[in-house]
Amino acid sequence: GAVVSQHPSRVICKSGTSVKIECRSLDFQATTMFWYRQFPKQSLMLMATSNEGSKATYEQGVEKDKFLINHASLTLSTLTVTSAHPEDSSFYICSASQYGIANQPQHFGDGTRLSIL
Amino acid sequence: DAKTTQPTSMDCAEGRAANLPCNHSTISGNEYVYWYRQIHSQGPQYIIHGLKNNETNEMASLIITEDRKSSTLILPHATLRDTAVYYCIVVGSDSWGKLQFGAGTQVVVTP
Numbered sequence: 001g002a003v004v005s006q007h008p009s010r011v012i013c014k015s016g017t018s019v020k021i022e023c024r025s026l027d028f029q030a031t032t033m034f035w036y037r038q039f040p041k042q043s044l045m046l047m048a049t050s051n052e053g054s055k056a057t058y059e060q061g062v063e064k065d066k067f068l069i070n071h072a073s074l075t076l077s078t079l080t081v082t083s084a085h086p087e088d089s090s091f092y093i094c095s096a097s098q099y100g101i102a103n104q105p106q107h108f109g110d111g112t113r114l115s116i117l
Numbered sequence: 118d119a120k121t122t123q124p125t126s127m128d129c130a131e132g133r134a135a136n137l138p139c140n141h142s143t144i145s146g147n148e149y150v151y152w153y154r155q156i157h158s159q160g161p162q163y164i165i166h167g168l169k170n171n172e173t174n175e176m177a178s179l180i181i182t183e184d185r186k187s188s189t190l191i192l193p194h195a196t197l198r199d200t201a202v203y204y205c206i207v208v209g210s211d212s213w214g215k216l217q218f219g220a221g222t223q224v225v226v227t228p
Contacts, residue, residue: 006160032213043204044161044218051213093160095216102149102210103168108160 003027004096006109013084014117021079021112023094029074032100035067038091038111050077051100084116119144119207126223129199135192137222139205142186147210150181152190154201155221161204164190195226 003026013019023033032051036044048064050056050071058064066088068080077096081088091113095106122140129135141150151166165172165179167188172179178191192199204221208214 004160034215036218043220044155044216046215046217049213049215091158095160097214100213102147102208102212102214103166104214105151105163105166106214106216107163110160111158113158 002096002098002107004094004107004109006094006112008112009110010113010115012115012117015085016083019081019084019114021081021092021094021114023077023079023096023109025075025096025107028096028098030077030096030098031074032097033071033077034095034097034106035069035077035079036093036095038093044093047079049100081114084114086116089114089116119148119209121205121207121219123203123205123219123222125220126225129192129195129224129226131197131226131228132194135195135199135224135226137190137192137203137205137224138187139190140187141205141207144185144207145209149208149210150179150185150188151206151208151216152177152179152203153206153216153218154199154203156198156201161218164203166208197226197228200224200226 035047048056048058056069071077093111095108152164153161155161202221
């Protein structure tokens with residue numbers, strides 16, 4: 001089946017640092033990748049949609065200058081949390097879709113648990 | 118995309134079929150019904166999806182009513198590893214396939 005790898009799985013950083021999270025589709029090319037955030041005991045919240053070679057589309061209320069998304073190749077998207085603060089601590093999850101169409105499922109990474117001290 | 122309504126929680130006995138309902142009364146003709154599940158502290162896992170017809174794969178069956186206003190996910194023989202939060206999501210054809218997760222149903226399979 002389709003495999004999506006996310007790295008790192010866990011990161012602990014000091015407040016004010018920037019953190020980069022990688023999302024790779026290992027056995028397929030992903031035209032579209034998505035980034036989600038999940039707080040404890042809550043559901044996943046879509047942050048942004050990224051299409052290869054284009055600027056990401058952010059959901060309402062998500063700061064694009066805070067959460068930088070790059071989707072430079074068909075197998076890699078990165079999320080950089082800039083100047084992270086404790087309130088950015090969360091579970092970040094990516095997903096990938098081969099063609100970004102409704103009739104095709106997304107495949108998810110195992111998430112990155114970010115803790116900002 | 119149409120909203121969905123699911124029960125908050127369900128208990129199922131190991132070895133028995135688990136039937137998970139979902140209401141999507143405002144679904145439109147070009148929207149798909151998707152089911153994902155999330156086991157604690159992991160990324161969601163795709164289960165199955167459909168448009169109009171019933172679907173079956175190695176994991177589950179999806180039964181969609183004729184008016185498409187509701188559907189049921191069937192896990193034929195529940196195991197303890199099926200304990201998870203199950204999400205029913207409607208996906209429109211003009212949305213890049215993006216998913217808007219609701220609260221889902223917490224399914225607990227007991228011995």
